[in-house]
Amino acid sequence: MSDNIDVKIIDTSKHDDIKHRTKVKDTEYKEGKIYIRSINGIFTAIRQKLNWILMLGFFLLPWIPYGDRQAVIFDLAEQKFHIFGLIIWPQDLVLLAALLMISAYGLFLVTTFIGRVWCGFTCPQTIWTFIFVWVEEKVEGKFNKRKKLDQQPNTWTKIWKKGLKHSIWLVISLITSLTFLAFFVPVKELYIDFFTLNASGLIYFWTLFFTFCTYGNAGWMREIMCLHMCPYARFQSAMFDKDTFSVAYDAQRGESRGPRSRKKNPKELGLGDCIDCNLCVQVCPTGIDIRDGLQYECINCGACIDACDDVMEKMGYEKKLISYTTENQLEGKKTHIIRGKLVGYGSVLAIMSIVFVYFLMAIQPLKLDIIRDRNQLYRISSEGLIENVYTLKVLNKTEEDLNYKLSFSGLDEFEWLGVNEIFVKAGEVYTLPMSISADPYNLKKKLVNVTFTVEASLDNGEKVIVKEDTKFFNEI
Numbered sequence: 001m002s003d004n005i006d007v008k009i010i011d012t013s014k015h016d017d018i019k020h021r022t023k024v025k026d027t028e029y030k031e032g033k034i035y036i037r038s039i040n041g042i043f044t045a046i047r048q049k050l051n052w053i054l055m056l057g058f059f060l061l062p063w064i065p066y067g068d069r070q071a072v073i074f075d076l077a078e079q080k081f082h083i084f085g086l087i088i089w090p091q092d093l094v095l096l097a098a099l100l101m102i103s104a105y106g107l108f109l110v111t112t113f114i115g116r117v118w119c120g121f122t123c124p125q126t127i128w129t130f131i132f133v134w135v136e137e138k139v140e141g142k143f144n145k146r147k148k149l150d151q152q153p154n155t156w157t158k159i160w161k162k163g164l165k166h167s168i169w170l171v172i173s174l175i176t177s178l179t180f181l182a183f184f185v186p187v188k189e190l191y192i193d194f195f196t197l198n199a200s201g202l203i204y205f206w207t208l209f210f211t212f213c214t215y216g217n218a219g220w221m222r223e224i225m226c227l228h229m230c231p232y233a234r235f236q237s238a239m240f241d242k243d244t245f246s247v248a249y250d251a252q253r254g255e256s257r258g259p260r261s262r263k264k265n266p267k268e269l270g271l272g273d274c275i276d277c278n279l280c281v282q283v284c285p286t287g288i289d290i291r292d293g294l295q296y297e298c299i300n301c302g303a304c305i306d307a308c309d310d311v312m313e314k315m316g317y318e319k320k321l322i323s324y325t326t327e328n329q330l331e332g333k334k335t336h337i338i339r340g341k342l343v344g345y346g347s348v349l350a351i352m353s354i355v356f357v358y359f360l361m362a363i364q365p366l367k368l369d370i371i372r373d374r375n376q377l378y379r380i381s382s383e384g385l386i387e388n389v390y391t392l393k394v395l396n397k398t399e400e401d402l403n404y405k406l407s408f409s410g411l412d413e414f415e416w417l418g419v420n421e422i423f424v425k426a427g428e429v430y431t432l433p434m435s436i437s438a439d440p441y442n443l444k445k446k447l448v449n450v451t452f453t454v455e456a457s458l459d460n461g462e463k464v465i466v467k468e469d470t471k472f473f474n475e476i
C-alpha cells in the first residue's frame with residue numbers, strides 16, 4: 001500500500017465559524033487578484049537572503065572575466081560551453097546529462113524530505129514575483145491600499161502609479177532578459193550593440209521575448225504559473241509521504257477557531273488557538289488557506305508560519321500553530337527521517353555525482369577520432385604493399401593553438417604515408433587523410449589491432465597524450 005499523502009481538503013465543517021472563513025476565502029482570495037500582504041519573520045528573512053545571493057549570482061556571473069573571455073558563456077555558434085577553465089564540447093554532453101540527473105534527483109530528495117522548498121525559496125518564478133510585489137508595494141502602498149486603488153476609477157494618481165509600476169517592471173524584465181542572453185552572447189558586445197541599435201534582429205527578438213516572458217510571469221501570471229502551469233506542482237505528491245516535512249496547520253490545537261479577547265482563556269470559550277485573523281491567508285503568495293489542509297498549491301514558503309508565529313506571540317500563545325511538520329508528527333506518531341525512498345534517491349544522487357566527477361576528470365584537452373575508409377578495407381599498392389586508408393580528426397579542445405605529433409603502433413614494420421605533425425588552432429578540428437602500408441610477408445593475421453597516438457605539449461608544460469585503437473586489414 002502506498003504511503004503517499006493525497007492532496008486533500010480537510011473537512012472542517014464541524015467548526016462553527018466555517019461560514020465566515022468560507023466567505024473570506026472565496027470572495028477575497030480565491031477569486032481574482034491576490035493582494036499579498038508583506039510580513040517579517042525568520043522564513044521570510046531566509047528567503048530574502050537566499051534570493052539576494054541567487055540574484056547577485058545571476059546578474060553578476062556574465063560580468064566575471066576569465067582570461068580574455070567571459071568566465072561562463074554557452075557559445076552556441078561554436079557549440080561549446082565555457083565554465084571558467086572548463087570547456088564542454090558536444091562530445092562531453094554526457095556531463096550535462098549527468099548534471100541534469102543530479103539536479104532532478106537532488107530535487108526529488110529535497111522534496112521527499114522537506115516538500116516544495118525549492119518552489120518557496122529558490123524558484124525563479126517565486127523570486128521574480130516577490131521582486132515585482134516589492135516594487136508594487138513601494139509604488140502603490142500596502143496590500144489594502146493596492147486593492148483600494150484597483151477598485152478606484154481612473155484618476156491621475158492611479159494612472160501615474162500604475163504607469164510607474166509597469167515601467168519599473170519592464171525595466172527589471174529587460175535587464176533580466178539581457179542578463180539571460182549574456183550567458184549566450186558576450187555581455188559587453190550584447191549591451192553595446194543592443195543600446196546602439198546595432199544588434200542583430202535575432203538578439204532583438206529574443207530580448208523582447210524574454211522581457212515579456214518575465215513581465216508576464218512575474219507581473220501578471222504570478223501564482224497562476226505555480227497553480228496551473230508548473231508540472232512540478234502536479235507530480236510532487238508522488239514524492240510526499242507521511243514523514244515529509246511541509247507547512248501544515250495543527251488543526252487539533254487551532255480548532256475551534258474564532259476571535260477572542262487576549263485576556264480571556266480560550267478553553268473557557270470553547271476555542272482553540274486560532275484567532276481566525278486570516279493573516280496566514282493574506283500573506284500567502286498563492287492565496288490559499290493552509291488551515292484547509294495540505295494543498296498542491298502550497299509552495300512551502302513559510303510566510304504563513306511567520307504571520308501566525310507573530311500572532312501567537314502577540315496573543316501570548318505558544319508558536320508553531322502553523323509549522324514545518326510531518327503528517328505523522330501531527331498524528332502524534334514518530335517521524336522517520338531515514339526511509340527507503342530517501343535512501344533510494346540519495347543513492348542514485350551519489351552514484352550520479354560519482355559518474356559526473358569521473359567524466360569531469362576524464363575530459364581531455366584533445367580528442368582523436370579515426371575513420372576508416374568505408375569503401376575499401378585495404379588496397380594493394382603498385383609495390384605489392386598492403387595499404388589501409390584512415391582519416392584522423394584531431395580536435396583541439398584547449399584555448400591555445402598547438403602542434404600535435406602523430407604516431408602509430410601495432411605493426412612490426414610499416415610506412416606512414418602523409419604528414420605526422422600538424423598545427424591545430426584553438427577550438428578547431430584538423431582533418432588528416434593518411435594511410436599506413438605494410439609488407440604482407442610481415443603480416444601474420446588478416447586483422448591486426450593497431451593504435452594511433454597523438455601528443456602535444458601545452459603552454460603550462462603539461463603533456464597531453466591520447467591513444468585511439470583501430471584495425472589494420474590484410475589480404476590473407
Ligand code: SF4
Binds near residue numbers: 289302
Ligand atoms: S500556505 Fe503558507 S507555505 Fe504554503 S504557499 Fe501559502 S504562505 Fe507559503
Ligand code: SF4
Binds near residue numbers: 275281322
Ligand atoms: S494566522 Fe494563525 S491565528 Fe491567524 S488565522 Fe492563520 S492560523 Fe489562525
